[in-house]
Amino acid sequence: MKTSTQGKPVENDPRWQAVLARDASADGSFVYGVRTTGVYCRPSSSARRPNPENVEFFDSPEQAEAAGYRPSRRAAADQTSINEQHVALVTRACQLIEASETSPSLNPLAEQLGLSPFHFHRVFKAVTGLTPKAYATAHRAGKLRAQLARGGSVTEALYEAGFNASSRFYESSNDVLGMKPSDYRAGGANTDIRFAIGQCSLGAILVAQSDRGVCAILLGDDPDALAKDLQDKFPQAHFIGGDAAFEQLIAKVVGFIEAPAIGLDLPLDLRGTAFQERVWQALRNIPVGSTASYAEIAQMIGAPKSFRAVAQACGANSLAVAIPCHRVVRSDGNLSGYRWGVERKRQLLDREAQ
Numbered sequence: 001m002k003t004s005t006q007g008k009p010v011e012n013d014p015r016w017q018a019v020l021a022r023d024a025s026a027d028g029s030f031v032y033g034v035r036t037t038g039v040y041c042r043p044s045s046s047a048r049r050p051n052p053e054n055v056e057f058f059d060s061p062e063q064a065e066a067a068g069y070r071p072s073r074r075a076a077a078d079q080t081s082i083n084e085q086h087v088a089l090v091t092r093a094c095q096l097i098e099a100s101e102t103s104p105s106l107n108p109l110a111e112q113l114g115l116s117p118f119h120f121h122r123v124f125k126a127v128t129g130l131t132p133k134a135y136a137t138a139h140r141a142g143k144l145r146a147q148l149a150r151g152g153s154v155t156e157a158l159y160e161a162g163f164n165a166s167s168r169f170y171e172s173s174n175d176v177l178g179m180k181p182s183d184y185r186a187g188g189a190n191t192d193i194r195f196a197i198g199q200c201s202l203g204a205i206l207v208a209q210s211d212r213g214v215c216a217i218l219l220g221d222d223p224d225a226l227a228k229d230l231q232d233k234f235p236q237a238h239f240i241g242g243d244a245a246f247e248q249l250i251a252k253v254v255g256f257i258e259a260p261a262i263g264l265d266l267p268l269d270l271r272g273t274a275f276q277e278r279v280w281q282a283l284r285n286i287p288v289g290s291t292a293s294y295a296e297i298a299q300m301i302g303a304p305k306s307f308r309a310v311a312q313a314c315g316a317n318s319l320a321v322a323i324p325c326h327r328v329v330r331s332d333g334n335l336s337g338y339r340w341g342v343e344r345k346r347q348l349l350d351r352e353a354q
Contacts, residue, residue, distance in 0.1 A: 010052035010053070011052050015030055015043070015057050019032055019043050019055075022043065022046065023044060024043075025115055026043040026044070026119070027042045027043055028119060028123055029043075029059075029116075029119045029122065030043065030057050030059055031057075031060065032050075032056065033057075033064050033067065033069040034054055035056070036050070036054045037050075038068070038070060039070055039072040040061065040071060040072065041072050045072065047072060086123050086127055087304065088302075089113055089120075090123065090124050090127040090128060091302040092113060093109060093113060093120070093124060094128075094274075094303075096112060097109070097136045103136040106120070106132055106133070109132060120132070127300070127302045128281065128282075128301055130281060135274055135278070138274035139274035191210065191234065191238065192237070192238050192240055193210050193230075193239055193240065194242050194243075194246055195216070195230060195241070196241065196246055196247060196249075197223045197226060197227065198247075198251075198254060200257050200258065202219055202257060202340075202344050202347060203219060203220060203344075204219070204220050204222065204223045204226055205219055205226075205253065205257075206220075206229075206230060207242075207246075207249055207253055209246070212267070213267035213268045214319065214322060215269035215271070215319075216230055216233065216318045216319065217318070217319045217320045217321060217322055218318065219320050219341075219344060220340060233318065253321065253322075256321060257351075259351075260288050260289075260348070260351055264322060268319060268323075270319075272316065275309060276313040278301040280313065280317060280323045282300045283314070283323050283327065283328065284324065286324060286327045289353055290327065291327050291328065291333075292328055293331045294307040294310045294314075294328055294330070294331070294336075295307045295331055298310050310328075311328075311336070311337075314328055315337070317339065320340055321348070325338070326345045327349070327352075335349075
């Protein structure tokens, strides 16, 4: 939404001071349009300063363009550079979060990067799809899962993963792991998972749901193999056959497979490392009918050299179509591996392109 300046002198707006100072740290937090030229610029633009009476502010370039402004030549040329700077900043932020023994708070983290907390928060989420806090939580959850898998006491695993207040962690353990730590270590003991197996044009389909949301959508030729795959993921969970209401959930997923244009909006129970969750979030941002390469996804999440790790995260995805890893292709546009078969990937993409 445009920020109105009617009745309020632009000179009194702190953003005007950023324009006068050509403050690069304000880039990305707003742009300003110039009525007399019809262009918009970022705060640090070296363009001639306009008369403040002809200036109006917008929260983003998209808002300025919706109001009829076009980017200045310099703004258009600099956009790629700005994006690269943001990716580098977020990559550094992720490194700081991962290296910290405890989850760093927003203000100190932004200060280390030379940004305001608001601007840093906005840039981080734009690049990764996660807030800094959510990224830190996902990273610690991944470390905790790895520690629990190695055995030992739950308390030791908590401290190794950076949870210094075990009592506070236990209050939120369901949000972090989807269950109590002891149950997670025991392969999902005491966890109820409802599931059902149906048929669609791609073959057999299994949909499973925990109390947190859909935790698995599996495709294949053999229904028994799909059930075994689910049991291997949660070997000690309590599995409950889906009732009539649950059958509606399967129908919704099958409906999306057959007609992707209807969309699919489900509460998801994501269980992955911080890196995997960044990749999965980026995949969810690929529009129906579009594709992206592994290298492009790596760029989106601020890890441009990690395209192989992106491919591994796609392979670890247990939520077919809900996390659309079928929309990721090789840089030359050709199809590559797909957990549920390249032919299914081709059929999904063909339907979405219609």
